[in-house]
Amino acid sequence: MNEEQTWLFQAQQGDDEAFTRLVEIYQTPVFNLCYRMLGEPELAEDAAQESFLRVHQNLTRYDLARPFATWLLSITAHYCIDRLRRRKFGLISIEERADDEDNPTEFADPGAINPEEEVERREGQQAIQRVLQHLNSTDRAAIILRYWYDFSEIEIAESLNLTIPAVKSRLHRARRELANCISAETPQPRLERMPYGTPAL
C-alpha cells in the first residue's frame, strides 16, 4: 500500500486530515478541469470545492483497487457537465449569471521570466479557453481529459459513462470544431486580388 492509498484508507475511516492531504495533491488537476469546463476562475474554484465535497461524501463507496485520480476526475467532470446543463436551462443563481458575463481570465505563471512570452502564453490560453466554450459539455470534457490528463479513450469512456466508439466520435467532432474555431479566430492572409484595385505592376 503506497502513501496515497494509506491516506485514502484513513480518509475512508473518517480522518479529515488525510483527506486534506489528498485535496492538496489533487487541487490543481481538479481545479484545471473545472476551469477548462466552466471558463471562470470563481466558478471553477466553487466547482472544485464542491467536487471534493462530493468525493468526501462518497468516499466509503470508493474501491481502493481503482485509480483514485480517474474516479476523482470522473466525479468532477460529471459535476461540471451537470452545472453547464443547469446553466443552459437557466437554473443558476443571479450571482453565477453575473460571473458568467465577465471575460475569462487566465492565471499568471509565477515562474515566467520574459513578460512578452508570458503575455503570448496568456493570449494562447485565453484563445484555447474561448474555443473550448464552443463545444458541448460532454465533448469538452472528453477533449480536456484527453489533452490535459492524457486519458486513453477507454479511460474517458469509463469516466464519462460512454462507449469507446462514442468517445472516438466525440473526440473527432470536437477536434474538427476546435480547428474551425481556431481558423476563424486566426486572421487569414488575403491572397486574391481586389476586384477594383489598381494593379501594382
Next chain:
Amino acid sequence: MEHQPFESWLLDDLPLTSEQRRNLRQHTLACAECAALERANFRLRASSMAVPARGFSQRFSARLAGQRRVEQRRAVIGAVFLALAALALLIYNLLPLLPYLVLSPTQIFVLWLNALISLSAAWHSAVTVSEVFGRLALQILPPRVWAAAFLSLGGLLIVWLAALRQDTKPIPLPEEA
C-alpha cells in the same frame, strides 16, 4: 484535394513516425483544413494547467467544517421534528383515554357496567323492532303471496342447482392415439 490518410492521423491524434510527420508537413503546407486540425492539436497539447489561488485546501477545510455544521443542524432539526411528531401522535391516541385517568376504579367499573347495559338494551331494541316489522309484513301481504314467493324461490334454487350439476359434469378426454 485528397485528405487521407493525413486527416485520419490528425483526428485520431496518434503518434507518427518521422516519415509520416514529414509527409504530413508537406500536406499541411498545401491544405488549410488539415493545417487547422494540426494547429488545434498543437495548441491543445501546448496548454498548461490552470492553478487555483493559494489556500485552496484551507478553504476546502473551512467549507467541509461548514458543511458538517449544516448537516449537524439539519440532523438536530430533523430529530426534534420527529420527536414532536411522535409526541403529538401519542397525545392524539391517548386523548380519548385521558378522562379515565382522573376516575376512581369504582367509577371506571360503573362506566363499564353502564356500557354493557347500553349494549344489551340496544340488542333487545333491535330484536323487538325486527319482530314488529316481521309481524307487519305478514299482516300486510296475504299468505298466498308468501306461498307463491317461497315456491318461486324454491323453483329458482332447483334450476340453479341443476345448471351447476350440468356445468360440473366431467368431460371424457379423447383417447390418445
